[in-house]
Amino acid sequence: MQTYKIADAARLLGVSDDTVRRWVDQGVLPVTGTSPAQIDGAALAVHAVELARAPEGVGDLASSARNRFVGLVTRIQVDGVMAQVDIQAGPHRVVSLMSAEAVRELALEPGSLAVAVVKATTVIIETPKGAAE
Numbered sequence: 001m002q003t004y005k006i007a008d009a010a011r012l013l014g015v016s017d018d019t020v021r022r023w024v025d026q027g028v029l030p031v032t033g034t035s036p037a038q039i040d041g042a043a044l045a046v047h048a049v050e051l052a053r054a055p056e057g058v059g060d061l062a063s064s065a066r067n068r069f070v071g072l073v074t075r076i077q078v079d080g081v082m083a084q085v086d087i088q089a090g091p092h093r094v095v096s097l098m099s100a101e102a103v104r105e106l107a108l109e110p111g112s113l114a115v116a117v118v119k120a121t122t123v124i125i126e127t128p129k130g131a132a133e
Helices: 008-015 017-025 041-052 100-105
Strands: 001-003 036-039 067-079 082-089 092-099 111-118
Touching: 001 008, 001 041, 008 017, 008 036, 008 041, 036 041, 036 067, 036 092, 041 067, 067 092, 082 100, 100 111
Parallel strands: none
Antiparallel strands: 001 036, 067 082, 067 111, 082 092
């Protein structure tokens, strides 16, 4: 069973250590009986999925894409007919290259709520060295 320290769990969820401690105190995240307290990896994964659910009114479309990152537009750089749009989705920065026309049609600006949808045929997964031991 993989477990995580509170600070590591906070970093993985993109929240503060204090937030994780509150969730532990509220019984939202179960801890092991060890000292210092550690959070079960499976329970942490379930909570991460719950946190990632789209807010009401966002993502009401049917889609075959499963990788959806709800976040805020943090930067838009328009250069002629193309634009770069940066979205901060929790701890993840997602960058999209699109037409400047699409930016205007979507009325994107810093602070806009947006969903980055990623459909890829290749996904590479890495783990820290020694994680499988």
